[in-house]
Amino acid sequence: MQKSTSNRTTPKGIILLFITAIIWGTSFIAQEVGSKSLGPFTFIGIRTILGMLVLLPFLLIRDRGLKFDKKLLKSGLILGIVFFFAETLQQWAFTYSTSGRIAFITAFYMFIVPIIGVFTGKKYKALTWVSLVMGIVGLFLIVINPEDLGALNPGDGFTLACAVFFAIQIILIDKFTGEGVDGIRLSFMQFLVAGAILMVAMMIFEKPAPSSIIEAVPSLAYSGFMSCGIAYTLQIAGQKHCAPVIASLIMCLESVFAVIAAAIILGQHMSLREACGCIIMLLAIVLSQFANRE
Numbered sequence: 435m436q437k438s439t440s441n442r443t444t445p446k447g448i449i450l451l452f453i454t455a456i457i458w459g460t461s462f463i464a465q466e467v468g469s470k471s472l473g474p475f476t477f478i479g480i481r482t483i484l485g486m487l488v489l490l491p492f493l494l495i496r497d498r499g500l501k502f503d504k505k506l507l508k509s510g511l512i513l514g515i516v517f518f519f520a521e522t523l524q525q526w527a528f529t530y531s532t533s534g535r536i537a538f539i540t541a542f543y544m545f546i547v548p549i550i551g552v553f554t555g556k557k558y559k560a561l562t563w564v565s566l567v568m569g570i571v572g573l574f575l576i577v578i579n580p581e582d583l584g585a586l587n588p589g590d591g592f593t594l595a596c597a598v599f600f601a602i603q604i605i606l607i608d609k610f611t612g613e614g615v616d617g618i619r620l621s622f623m624q625f626l627v628a629g630a631i632l633m634v635a636m637m638i639f640e641k642p643a644p645s646s647i648i649e650a651v652p653s654l655a656y657s658g659f660m661s662c663g664i665a666y667t668l669q670i671a672g673q674k675h676c677a678p679v680i681a682s683l684i685m686c687l688e689s690v691f692a693v694i695a696a697a698i699i700l701g702q703h704m705s706l707r708e709a710c711g712c713i714i715m716l717l718a719i720v721l722s723q724f725a726n727r728e
Contacts, residue, residue, distance in 0.1 A: 447675030451684040454668045459691025461661035462533035463699050468653030469528035473640040477650065477657075478521045479632030484658025486625035489667060493622060506619055509610040513620065514627020516606060520599035521628065522635075523592045530589030532702055537692030538576055538712050539593040544682040544719065545569045546601035551679070558679070561721060568718035575711025601682070607670055608678045617670040625662065686719050 468477045493500060527536050545566045548558050611617055636642065647654075673681045693712065696702040704712065 443677050443680045444675040447672045447681070448684060450668045450672030451676060451681055452687070454665045454672060455685050455687040456691050457660050457665040457668075458685070458688035459537060460695045461657050461665070462537050462688075462692040463695050464653040464657040464661070465525060466528050466533040466696075466700070468650045468657065469525065471646045471650040471653075472642055473636070474522055474525035474529075475632050475635040476640050476642040476647070477654065478525045479629060479636045480647070480654050481658035481662050482521070482625050482629040482632055484654065485662025485666065486622060486629055488659055488663025489618060489622045489625070493618060496618075502619070502623075505613070506615055506623060509606075509613075509615050509620055510623020511627055513603065513606055513610065513624045515631070516599055516603050517624050518628040518631045520596050520603055522632070523596035523599065527589035527592040527596070530587050531593070532696065533700070534689075534693040534696040534702055534704060534712075535576060535708070536589065536593050537689040538715055539573065539590060540597050540600065541686040541689040541715060541719070542569060542573055542594065543597040543601040543604065544679075544686040546598055547604055547682045548679050550601060550605055561724065562679075565718040565721040568721065569715055572711040572714035572716075572718060575714065576708050604673070604678055604682055604685075607673050608681075611670065611674045617674060618667060621667040621670050624666070683719055690716060 465477070468481075472480075524536065524540060548556070548562055548566070551558070607620070610620055669681075669685065676684070689712075693704070
């Protein structure tokens with residue numbers, strides 16, 4: 435069995451995951467715009483299939499056909515199901531919330547990863563837990579309205595749930611690539627499984643009109659080809675050269691790029707309270723980076 439290379443963080447892994455964060459952050463805009471025309475299952479389903487199609491020619495040329503083994507099929511099935519829940523929950527959130535807000539709450543997966551790691555026997559420095567507390571404070575300022583402490587935006591709940599699934603995805607990618615599963619094939623299988631589930635859900639629950647799909651083509655194209663096809667594949671490739679906790683921290687920069695993109699493209703602005711929460715979460719990300727430096 436091939437041992438994981440992710441216990442040693444390299445510049446290659448950092449660069450690949452940094453590019454991933456930029457693409458994901460800007461893709462939040464496409465998701466928000468697309469949500470105005472299409473339901474969650476339809477938008478995510480089509481974009482996932484597009485992502486799969488991006489990888490198909492590469493695999494056909496590189497491998498001279500599609501080659502699957504038992505380990506790849508099992509890993510792809512598990513990862514695809516987790517990916518389905520993570521992506522669908524996040525897209526549902528756009529019905530109730532904005533791209534910048536969703537991006538920062540999604541970033542909470544960086545704190546969930548080490549929590550899950552504790553249950554697998556891993557140990558972390560005290561600064562990691564300090565950053566976790568800071569993250570909770572920042573998250574509270576972003577999602578809780580002080581005028582009604584008992585109320586949560588439904589989108590915040592969906593986003594927090596999706597953060598849990600993204601944390602599981604990060605850990606599973608580290609596990610599967612460490613066992614020798616090819617990253618590109620794994621990404622393809624992830625899209626294939628999730629896309630199949632989403633297409634079925636789309637036809638049962640949403641039945642989109644062709645005109646709605648045509649209206650969302652620009653958002654689908656960017657989100658499908660760039661965010662899904664390229665960025666998620668870069669994530670798998672980058673994680674092969676990055677420890678899971680470090681990888682989650684780097685990828686959380688997507689939230690920063692999302693807020694910047696939302697301000698520039700959509701003209702969205704957070705309240706002072708929400709901005710303070712974002713700053714605290716960003717500081718927590720930086721502190722965690724130092725705490726987990728290898």
